[in-house]
Amino acid sequence: MPPVAELEVTIDSVGAQGDGIAETPQGRVFVPFTVPGDRVRIRAVAQGGAPSRDGERAELLDIVSSSAQRVGPACAHFGECGGCDLQHWQTAEVLAWKRQQIEVTLAHRGLTTAIAPAVATPPRERRRARLALRRVAPGRAHSRDGDQMLLGFHARQSHRIVDVQQCPVLNERLAAALPALRQLGPMLLRRDGDLVLEVTDTEGGIDLVIERAGEPNTALRGELAHFARQRRFARISWRGEQDSELIAMLAAPVIRFGGVPVELPAGAFVQASPTAEAALLAEVRIAATGAKRIADLYAGCGAFSLPLAASAAVHAVEGHAESAKALDKAARQAVARLTVEHRDLDRRPLQGDELKKLDLVVLDPPRAGARVQCEVLARSKVPTIAYVSCNPATFARDARLLVDGGYRLEKVVPVDQFLWSAHVELVAVLRR
Numbered sequence: 001m002p003p004v005a006e007l008e009v010t011i012d013s014v015g016a017q018g019d020g021i022a023e024t025p026q027g028r029v030f031v032p033f034t035v036p037g038d039r040v041r042i043r044a045v046a047q048g049g050a051p052s053r054d055g056e057r058a059e060l061l062d063i064v065s066s067s068a069q070r071v072g073p074a075c076a077h078f079g080e081c082g083g084c085d086l087q088h089w090q091t092a093e094v095l096a097w098k099r100q101q102i103e104v105t106l107a108h109r110g111l112t113t114a115i116a117p118a119v120a121t122p123p124r125e126r127r128r129a130r131l132a133l134r135r136v137a138p139g140r141a142h143s144r145d146g147d148q149m150l151l152g153f154h155a156r157q158s159h160r161i162v163d164v165q166q167c168p169v170l171n172e173r174l175a176a177a178l179p180a181l182r183q184l185g186p187m188l189l190r191r192d193g194d195l196v197l198e199v200t201d202t203e204g205g206i207d208l209v210i211e212r213a214g215e216p217n218t219a220l221r222g223e224l225a226h227f228a229r230q231r232r233f234a235r236i237s238w239r240g241e242q243d244s245e246l247i248a249m250l251a252a253p254v255i256r257f258g259g260v261p262v263e264l265p266a267g268a269f270v271q272a273s274p275t276a277e278a279a280l281l282a283e284v285r286i287a288a289t290g291a292k293r294i295a296d297l298y299a300g301c302g303a304f305s306l307p308l309a310a311s312a313a314v315h316a317v318e319g320h321a322e323s324a325k326a327l328d329k330a331a332r333q334a335v336a337r338l339t340v341e342h343r344d345l346d347r348r349p350l351q352g353d354e355l356k357k358l359d360l361v362v363l364d365p366p367r368a369g370a371r372v373q374c375e376v377l378a379r380s381k382v383p384t385i386a387y388v389s390c391n392p393a394t395f396a397r398d399a400r401l402l403v404d405g406g407y408r409l410e411k412v413v414p415v416d417q418f419l420w421s422a423h424v425e426l427v428a429v430l431r432r
Contacts, residue, residue, distance in 0.1 A: 008064060011038040014097055018085035018422035021055065028055030032156070033079055035089045037067025069093050074123065074168045074420075081162040083153040083169065084420040095120055098424040099414050102392050109396040111409055118414035118424070119279040123168045124175070126272050126419075127201040132161045134194035135185050149185030151178065151197075161194070169419055173201045180231045181208075187223050188212065198267050204251030205234035209267040215240055221247055237266035258307030262330040265322035269300050276417035276425065280388050281307055283413050283427040284362055287386040288312065291359035297345055297373060298365045302327040302338075304388075308362070309336040319344045349373040355380045363387045369394030371401070378405025385430040390417075392426060402430050 011020035011034045020034030022042070031042055042058040063070075073079070073087035086094050095118040103115055134150040152164030167175055181197055188195060188210065196211040208228075216224065216238055225248040228236050235249040244266035254261045255270055264270065271277035284304050288294060291312050296305040299316035301323050308314050314337065318324040321342050328340035345365075349372050355361070361382050363370050367390055377385060378401050385402065389395035399409055407430040415425045 006041055006043050006061060008039065008041050011036055011040065011067070014089075015055075016101060016422070019057075022058075026056075029058040030055055031058045031060050032085075033060055033088055034063075035067050035069045035093070037069055038063060039065040075166070077152075077162055077164055077167075080155055081153050081164060082156040082158070083164075083167070085422045087420045091120065094420075095414075095416060098416055101424060102412060102414050102426055105392040105396050106399070106409075106412070109400040111396060111399055111403065113409040113428075114411045116411065116413045118416050119276070120416050121273045121275045121419055123419060125171050125275060126169050127171050127174065127274065128270060128272050129170060129174060129199055131164075131181065131197045131199065132194060133181070133185055133188070133197055134161045135189035135192055137192050149182050149189075151182040151185070171201055173206060174199055177206055177231070180227075184210075184227065187220065187227070200253065200264065200268075200270065202234055202253040202255050202264060203261070204253050205232055207235045207237075207253035207264060207266070208233055209237045209239050209244060210247075211239045213240055215245075216247065224248060235266070239267065255301070257302045257305075257330075258310060260302070260306045260330050260334040260336065262301045262306070262326055264301060265320075265326050268320075268323050268326070271303060271417065273417050273419075276415050277303055279413070279415050280304075280425075280427045283429070284308070284386045284388070287384055287429045288360050288362075291384070293358050294360045294362065295350060295355075295358050296362045296364075297350065298363060298370065299324075299327060299340075300364065302330060304362050304364065305338055305340075306330065306334070306336060309338040312359075313337045314339075316340045317343050317345060317350065319346075345370065345373050347372075349376045351376045351380075355382050358382050360384045360386065365389070365394075367391040367394065369398050371398055374398040374401045378402050378407070381432065383432050387428045387430065388425070389428070390423075390425045392424065395426060395428065399428065399430065407432050 007024055009022035011022050013021045015021050015030055019030035019032050022029050034040055041062040045057045069090050071090050078087045099118045136148050150161040150163040152162045155162050198209040200207040224236050228248040234251040234253040236247045237244040238247050252263045254263055294308055294312045294314045296316045299305045299318045305314050305316040324340055324342040331338040410429045410431050412426050412428045417425045
């Protein structure tokens, strides 16, 4: 689309990335922070190269008249901070839209099934986050007198960091820790630069991983240990070019799965929302009804393995060595009917005799999905598969493989784990 003058348009729908869609004389445009029914004034953003087949981006200049679906944002940083896309849209409409996104994604693969209403998660519940910390010298862009430490999330489609003072997504303990985390700036960044702080709320307190190139010297190690004691953080670790290194630990960073305490490795994956985790587990439990032998693949630290082991024999397989080790230790201490294997399922999937006696396979892969394992499962006789996915597109690809192999996609339950974002997760059940 060539550059155009300002236009006044009506938003008809919302696209997959959360932007409103309007039709103009020059074609379709995507307008951020708009909802269906909004009448808005826009300016197209000039793009290099040929026009996109799907449409072009536009800048929102003004809202001429608001849709009945529009609501006030919950955060003063909304619109600037790139962490949230949809605070301006009614919750019921967002949930319906996320369900529809899954339906459309499945349809692209020729798949249809019963899709349940999306499970909502509440604000102020997220227990893990990745925050950017940047030091900016006085006089430089984005600096302010007396406040040169920026802590927060990147701005929308930008490397700029929005200095977040409060966040209605984070749980109470993480939100309360923001000022303390900002105070790490002078300690960690002696001059202009930036790094990542990964924080997880655990029973023992906040687990902090500092991601920065190089290694901390003796003096910095001492400062960080003092900081941990002063702020009562459970643990501080340093992740440079190699694996994470322990700097200080005052308490075990524990999260319970099925009532079993697991001491998390530094930066270990856990579901961001306890409500979302409970919803995913509830559907997996239903799929496991009557199952005696279960394989939990991409098991992480045991969010599904440990609860399922209360009623069945479970074999958990995890590619991250430290997570597998933590799960194995927890299982041994709990005397659970759970065996743990460290294994790269993308290189060496479960197959043949390993699958023959299983009643259920649980899959919870990363965003890339579980294509190799699903190719094998499609040729197996495993009666039931419960698939937890953080990426509907790769799930649809894998589900197509399984359906072509003789499985029936019985149901899909969307889960709105990442509140106010365009992201949606799901749990699905497939039966042979």
